[in-house]
Amino acid sequence: MTSLEIGRSNPTTSMRFKRLFLVSGTAGRYPPLLAAILILPLLLLLFFSFLYPVGRVLVGSLFDPGFTVENYIRIFTEPLYLKVLLRTLWIAFVTTAGAFILGYPVAYAMSRAGGKLTLWIAICVLVPLWTSVLVRSYAWIILLQRKGVINDILIGTGILDHPLKLIYTEGAVFLAMTHVLMPIMILPIYSSLRTIPKELPQAAANLGAGAFTTFLKITLPLSLPGVFAGTLMTFILALGFYVTPALVGGPQTLMMSTLIGQQTTVLLNWPFAGALAMLLLTVTLVLTFMFRRFLASSGGFGNV
Amino acid sequence: MKGENVTVRGVAKCYGSVTAVENVSVDVKPGEFLSLLGASGSGKTTLLMMIAGFELPSAGLIEIGATDVTHVAPNKRNVGMVFQRYALFPHMSVHNNVAFPLRMRRIDRAQIERRVGDALAMVQLDAFGNRMPSQLSGGQQQRVALARALVFEPPVLLMDEPLGALDKKLREQLQIEIKTLQQRLGVTVIYVTHDQEEALTMSDRIAVMGNGHIAQIGSPASLYSEPASPFVAEFIGKMNFLPVEYLGPSQSGQRIRVSDASTLSVTRSLNGHSQELSPGLLLQAAIRPENISLTARGSGGADAIAGTIETSIYLGTHQILLVNMDGRSGPPLHVQYPASHVVSTFARGDAVDIVFQTNAIHLFSGKGDSHD
Numbered sequence: 320m321t322s323l324e325i326g327r328s329n330p331t332t333s334m335r336f337k338r339l340f341l342v343s344g345t346a347g348r349y350p351p352l353l354a355a356i357l358i359l360p361l362l363l364l365l366f367f368s369f370l371y372p373v374g375r376v377l378v379g380s381l382f383d384p385g386f387t388v389e390n391y392i393r394i395f396t397e398p399l400y401l402k403v404l405l406r407t408l409w410i411a412f413v414t415t416a417g418a419f420i421l422g423y424p425v426a427y428a429m430s431r432a433g434g435k436l437t438l439w440i441a442i443c444v445l446v447p448l449w450t451s452v453l454v455r456s457y458a459w460i461i462l463l464q465r466k467g468v469i470n471d472i473l474i475g476t477g478i479l480d481h482p483l484k485l486i487y488t489e490g491a492v493f494l495a496m497t498h499v500l501m502p503i504m505i506l507p508i509y510s511s512l513r514t515i516p517k518e519l520p521q522a523a524a525n526l527g528a529g530a531f532t533t534f535l536k537i538t539l540p541l542s543l544p545g546v547f548a549g550t551l552m553t554f555i556l557a558l559g560f561y562v563t564p565a566l567v568g569g570p571q572t573l574m575m576s577t578l579i580g581q582q583t584t585v586l587l588n589w590p591f592a593g594a595l596a597m598l599l600l601t602v603t604l605v606l607t608f609m610f611r612r613f614l615a616s617s618g619g620f621g622n623v
Numbered sequence: 624m625k626g627e628n629v630t631v632r633g634v635a636k637c638y639g640s641v642t643a644v645e646n647v648s649v650d651v652k653p654g655e656f657l658s659l660l661g662a663s664g665s666g667k668t669t670l671l672m673m674i675a676g677f678e679l680p681s682a683g684l685i686e687i688g689a690t691d692v693t694h695v696a697p698n699k700r701n702v703g704m705v706f707q708r709y710a711l712f713p714h715m716s717v718h719n720n721v722a723f724p725l726r727m728r729r730i731d732r733a734q735i736e737r738r739v740g741d742a743l744a745m746v747q748l749d750a751f752g753n754r755m756p757s758q759l760s761g762g763q764q765q766r767v768a769l770a771r772a773l774v775f776e777p778p779v780l781l782m783d784e785p786l787g788a789l790d791k792k793l794r795e796q797l798q799i800e801i802k803t804l805q806q807r808l809g810v811t812v813i814y815v816t817h818d819q820e821e822a823l824t825m826s827d828r829i830a831v832m833g834n835g836h837i838a839q840i841g842s843p844a845s846l847y848s849e850p851a852s853p854f855v856a857e858f859i860g861k862m863n864f865l866p867v868e869y870l871g872p873s874q875s876g877q878r879i880r881v882s883d884a885s886t887l888s889v890t891r892s893l894n895g896h897s898q899e900l901s902p903g904l905l906l907q908a909a910i911r912p913e914n915i916s917l918t919a920r921g922s923g924g925a926d927a928i929a930g931t932i933e934t935s936i937y938l939g940t941h942q943i944l945l946v947n948m949d950g951r952s953g954p955p956l957h958v959q960y961p962a963s964h965v966v967s968t969f970a971r972g973d974a975v976d977i978v979f980q981t982n983a984i985h986l987f988s989g990k991g992d993s994h995d
Contacts, residue, residue: 516708516710518706518708518710519710519712521675521677521697521704521706521710522704522706522710522712523698523712523723524676524677524696524697524698525675525676525697525698525700525702525703525704525772526698526723526724526727526771526772526775527698527701527724527727527728527775528698528723528727529696529698532727536712536723537712540714541713541714
């Protein structure tokens with residue numbers, strides 16, 4: 320405080336420098352200019368990699384060259400595009416549900432196992448996460464294709480005569496996307512399970528609750544913040560997933576991002592691709608806000 | 624609600640090669656308040672966790688009432704438990720926390736309402752039913768935990784350092800509240816603490832634990848006045864220890880040499896061990912600060928030992944004087960006087976006579992190993 324006052328009455332260069340860069344008014348708060356400088360790289364990144372290109376796409380979808388909403392009208396008048404949007408939502412929903420159902424037990428085991436076992440489970444979760452999505456999707460092709468591992472085994476053991484059609488189906492997309500996105504679901508659930516003090520399940524047991532009731536009444540509700548965070552992230556990532564559905568899905572499983580990819584790279588219809596992208600972005604944002612609303616009303620887990 | 628007896632027989636718990644509890648046997652009578660007193664790592668909490676059912680004993684038997692519960696799941700034991708960190712369910716209101724054990728027992732709604740109301744009234748929190756635990760202070764949270772542990776009227780209540788996280792004033796207030804409640808309800812309580820004052824205040828009996836076994840069990844008064852080992856003597860209250868040499872029997876008891884210049888006659892025999900006393904044996908003499916008195920140099924009589932005042936500490940209810948015995952190194956003796964007593968005339972450096980109350984000197988064998 321004293322240095323601030325001195326700085327005001329005698330504004331030498333060094334004092335002004337101090338006030339802007341070094342002296343903080345309250346503990347824990349940066350002086351204004353230093354704060355601006357620290358935040359600048361992030362703002363630049365956000366602007367050049369997100370706001371500017373998205374803005375361009377938006378403008379591109381609305382001017383051709385004069386103002387027009389024709390691209391948007393086309394989306395809503397040709398049933399194909401709405402169908403693709405609904406399918407995208409459906410696939411994202413099934414993927415999220417699958418990742419939750421398969422991922423929760425993994426997260427639970429990870430939080431309970433302790434010691435070496437936790438480490439091993441963590442490795443099994445993290446190594447796929449660190450592996451390229453492309454590699455993981457190709458792995459599913461190797462497993463599922465007509466002459467792939469699964470069909471070879473089924474025919475080799477004589478269970479089947481003809482290979483099953485596994486790849487390029489909706490099922491293959493569900494399977495591969497669930498697998499690819501599961502770590503995104505597991506990690507937040509694990510981190511919220513880990514913060515539950517071990518006394519709480521003990522207290523519940525002591526008060527007469529069996530293992531299942533304890534899970535249902537204590538552990539599950541207390542892990543909900545992690546569940547919500549994982550669900551939201553998985554769902555949003557699934558909505559915009561490109562590589563996996565493009566590789567293991569067929570024409571019947573065309574998703575929004577694949578459609579946008581086709582419009583830009585094959586048909587070179589940038590304005591229409593922009594309109595589709597804006598639609599996807601809008602749907603994602605609306606769903607996110609609805610989700611947050613739901614969380615806020617269901618008991619203060621709004622920090623997702 | 625009526626207390627049940629708890630019987631622990633030959634219980635041991637090992638974690639790999641580490642023995643946490645070793646062959647412990649205790650009989651807790653119905654309605655008794657028993658404290659397990661010990662430093663951290665003494666095995667007191669492990670023993671409690673085995674009685675609660677969260678740890679399985681490696682050996683031995685635990686009975687509540689007439690039932691062997693050694694292998695019964697925690698949720699089937701019907702014992703109440705209060706945890707150090709309250710362990711209230713943070714996503715439930717105070718009311719729902721207290722109602723939880725009753726709901727688990729499928730008690731009808733009207734009765735739940737009534738009993739939750741009674742339990743909250745019992746801990747003076749009737750008005751707080753709608754609050755969330757995070758909106759309560761530490762003391763209030765622990766009261767809710769107490770209400771929750773008692774609302775289903777368990778015959779046995781286990782408490783794991785329940786007041787450890789609270790400040791001194793609140794702790795003392797809750798000690799008395801818990802004790803009063805326990806006496807009114809007649810519930811058997813097993814109370815884990817590392818605070819000897821707390822154990823002395825609340826318990827009918829105290830089991831002093833060290834290194835995984837019970838060093839001594841008895842009423843607070845008997846532990847204080849008749850400690851079986853230096854470990855117990857040191858744990859309960861303040862005790863001065865002096866290495867002494869045994870000289871032989873005298874007409875009133877045993878004769879010991881305290882320093883080159885002085886010998887004392889002690890009325891008690893050797894505590895704890897039935898070891899043969901032979902002249903020349905090195906022993907430990909132990910005496911409480913309140914059993915030592917100080918007089919001006921030369922007026923202490925034949926058995927007095929010369930000493931010099933080092934410090935005087937005033938503590939309100941009493942006064943502590945640290946005195947060095949002349950011609951002897953080692954820590955100074957603690958001497959305690961009631962504050963009303965006029966000893967303030969003694970100042971640092973004054974020469975005094977130290978007079979031991981010879982029937983209050985305990986003799987222990989050995990050089991002060993803390994365990995038998």
